[in-house]
Amino acid sequence: MRLGxxxxxGKDSTLALNYASEKEEVACLITIASENKESYMFHTPNxxxxxxxxxxxxxxxxxxxxxxxxxKELVDLSDAIAYAKKEYQIEGVVTGAIESVYQxxxxxxxxxxxxxWCFNPLWKHDQKALLMKLLEKKFKVIIxxxxxxxxxxxxxxxxxxxxxxxxxxxxxxxxxxxxxxxGGEIETTVLDAPMxxxxxxxxxxxxxxxxxxxxxKIEQARLVPK
Amino acid sequence: xxxxxxxxxxNDALGFYEFVLPIAAIAExxxxxxxxxxxxxTSHDLKQCNSIILSGTALKDTTTLSQPDKFTWLKETEKxxxxxxxxxxxxxxxxxxxxxxxxxxxxxxxxxxxxxPLFSTDYKAYSLHxxxxxxxxxxxxxxxxxxCAQAIKHKNKKIYGILFHPEVRNQEIIKRFIEIR
Numbered sequence: 001m002r003l004g005x006x007x008x009x010g011k012d013s014t015l016a017l018n019y020a021s022e023k024e025e026v027a028c029l030i031t032i033a034s035e036n037k038e039s040y041m042f043h044t045p046n047x048x049x050x051x052x053x054x055x056x057x058x059x060x061x062x063x064x065x066x067x068x069x070x071x072k073e074l075v076d077l078s079d080a081i082a083y084a085k086k087e088y089q090i091e092g093v094v095t096g097a098i099e100s101v102y103q104x105x106x107x108x109x110x111x112x113x114x115x116x117w118c119f120n121p122l123w124k125h126d127q128k129a130l131l132m133k134l135l136e137k138k139f140k141v142i143i144x145x146x147x148x149x150x151x152x153x154x155x156x157x158x159x160x161x162x163x164x165x166x167x168x169x170x171x172x173x174x175x176x177x178x179x180x181x182x183g184g185e186i187e188t189t190v191l192d193a194p195m196x197x198x199x200x201x202x203x204x205x206x207x208x209x210x211x212x213x214x215x216x217k218i219e220q221a222r223l224v225p226k
Numbered sequence: 227x228x229x230x231x232x233x234x235x236x237n238d239a240l241g242f243y244e245f246v247l248p249i250a251a252i253a254e255x256x257x258x259x260x261x262x263x264x265x266x267x268t269s270h271d272l273k274q275c276n277s278i279i280l281s282g283t284a285l286k287d288t289t290t291l292s293q294p295d296k297f298t299w300l301k302e303t304e305k306x307x308x309x310x311x312x313x314x315x316x317x318x319x320x321x322x323x324x325x326x327x328x329x330x331x332x333x334x335x336x337x338x339x340x341x342x343p344l345f346s347t348d349y350k351a352y353s354l355h356x357x358x359x360x361x362x363x364x365x366x367x368x369x370x371x372x373x374c375a376q377a378i379k380h381k382n383k384k385i386y387g388i389l390f391h392p393e394v395r396n397q398e399i400i401k402r403f404i405e406i407r
Contacts (some may be wrong), residue, residue, distance in 0.1 A: 001240075023240040092286075094240075101352060103392070105332035108285060108354060112331065117242045117286045124248035124394060 001117065002027040004081065004090040005028070007061070010123055011134055011141045011160070012096030012180070014190040017119040020094040021195055022171040026127030027088040029054050029061040030080050043063075045145040046189045046218045049063045049200070056196040056223055060088065078110045085114060098125060099182045127180035137194050144216045145187030146209075148177060150200065153209035156216035159190070183187025190217065197222040227403060228253045229275035230261045233282065233312050237263040245281045248393040249310070249400065250321055256404045272299055277306040277404060280313025282391055285354055290316045291325065299330065306384035308403045310354050314378070314387030318359035321385075326374070328406035334371045342368045344377070344402050345384065351376070351390035358389060363381060379382040 005017045007029035012127055020026055033047045062066035062084050066076035083091050088177035093111050097104040098119045111118035112181065122130060134141055141160040146152065158164055168179040168186075177185050204220035230250055235243040241389040244259060253259050262271055266279075272278070272363075283290070290296070290312060300307065309317040315325060330353035330384075337348050358374030361367055369377035376389045384406060394401040 019243060023238065092284075101333060108331050112285055112356070114331070115286075117246060117282060117284050121240060121243035125243070126251065178382070220366060224248040 001025065001091050003092045003094050003119070004028045004030045004084040004088065005094045006096070007031050007050060007053075008096070009053050009141065009189055011188040011190055012098060013128065014053075014139065014193050015134060015207065016094050016096040016121050016135075017136070017168070018195060020119065024159055026059060026085050027067035027090050028091070029057070030084050031061055031063045031090060032073070032075050032077055032080060033063055033065045034068035034073060034158075035065065036073075045187045045215050049189060049218050049221060050137060052200055052221055052223060053190065053196075056198050056200060058197055062087070070215075074106055074110065078114070081110055081116070085116060087102065092119060094119045094121065096122055098122045098127065098130065098180055099178075106129070107190060127178065127182070128169060129163065131160065131168070134160060135162065135165075138192075139190060139194075140192035141188050141190050142216065143186055143208055144189040144218070146185070146212065146214050147187075148183070149212045150175065151177075151185065151212055151216045153207055154211065156207055156214050157205065192226065196226065199226050202209075227340075228259045228273045229255050229267070229271055229278045230259055231267060231278060231280045231313070232261060232263045233280055233290050233382045234263070235283065235287045237265065238380065241287060243283045245283055248369040249279055249281055250398045251378075252393060254395050254406060262291060267299075269299070272303060272305070274306060277406070278303070278315060279400070279403070280306070280307065280352070283313030285312060285331075285356055287312065287380070288357070291319055292355075293304060294319050300385070304383070306403065306406050307386065308400070311389060311391060314325050314389050315357055315359060317387050318361075318387060321362060321364060321380070322363050323365075325357045326360055326393040327356065327358050328374050329372060330354075332369065334376075336369050336371055336376050336390065338369050339365065342367050342379070343406060345369070345396070349396060351392065351396050353390045353395035355389055359387070
């Protein structure tokens with residue numbers, strides 16, 4: 001089955017891509033670049049880096065820019081998926097949804113109306129187990145955004161490792177923070193993963209942070225051999 | 227032992243992660259579980275287990291509905307069986323019920339119709355189905371949505387069907403089913 005993966009460049013969509021590529025044929029990536037930083041549907045930090053990730057993966061990418069207005073952004077998503085169906089003959093769509101019924105429901109509806117299968121391979125999985133799976137599969141993932149107390153700029157650019165996962169789990173216990181960032185607490189960017197034919201090296205970055213909100217912006221990056 | 231039957235269109239399908247593992251994660255906390263694809267279930271598996279759960283599938287996956295010959299055991303077993311979504315639809319086909327096109331995606335209001343051991347009050351549940359069932363006289367309807375029957379039980383057997391996905395919201399329904407022996 002030929003599949004298109006909704007791809008934001010973060011850990012969840014990349015892990016979903018990994019699972020999908022182990023079972024079926026991934027034909028293309030579908031990326032929605034939202035101009036609204038508080039989009040209900042789409043991860044935003046470092047969305048520009050997805051083109052480099054697509055190169056590293058050796059996969060074609062469809063990118064659609066949306067203003068990110070609630071519900072109207074779904075029309076843009078639907079258009080992008082419809083284009084993927086026409087251009088790459090996809091039969092189904094894969095998402096990295098874990099807990100969000102809001103996201104899952106909307107993608108399911110779009111797929112239904114376009115006559116496509118819809119898969120959410122991380123759906124309802126234990127968040128700690130998913131974080132550990134990233135390490136087991138040797139993903140290199142950095143924190144590229146923080147948006148909740150008590151996270152701050154010290155977290156930005158940090159690589160996800162056992163120590164960082166333990167710290168996130170402590171914060172889950174203490175403050176109810178979702179360790180996977182399901183509530184939008186953290187955003188991530190994947191620099192390397194098993195399917196990457198080359199890895200991403202950041203050559204220039206900047207940090208924008210205020211209190212418990214911050215972004216690690218990748219200004220320049222390149223592909224280097226693994 | 228709980229036998230969880232993977233109802234996806236093929237063994238080792240991508241839908242396994244989404245429709246089988248979340249059920250297993252709930253069930254494994256209560257009892258030992260064995261997961262088998264529906265094409266690989268043996269009479270030994272059916273005999274060994276204490277209860278059976280039939281998983282759901284992707285919205286477009288209606289494969290089991292055209293294979294009633296693979297589920298003749300559903301009319302013979304005396305073990306408690308819980309069919310979730312496509313699992314319930316498969317039970318319906320095995321018991322000669324009619325399937326009707328009926329789309330529900332997302333959070334749905336469920337109206338409880340009868341006191342029962344799986345749930346009590348009205349609640350919201352996550353739906354993902356394109357068919358519903360027309361229960362025969364052998365089955366009673368325990369809950370409905372504005373569109374269709376959402377929970378059914380055989381009048382004389384421990385055969386249960388839930389059309390929504392309790393593994394997504396309302397996980398206690400699966401736990402209570404497992405407690406029925």
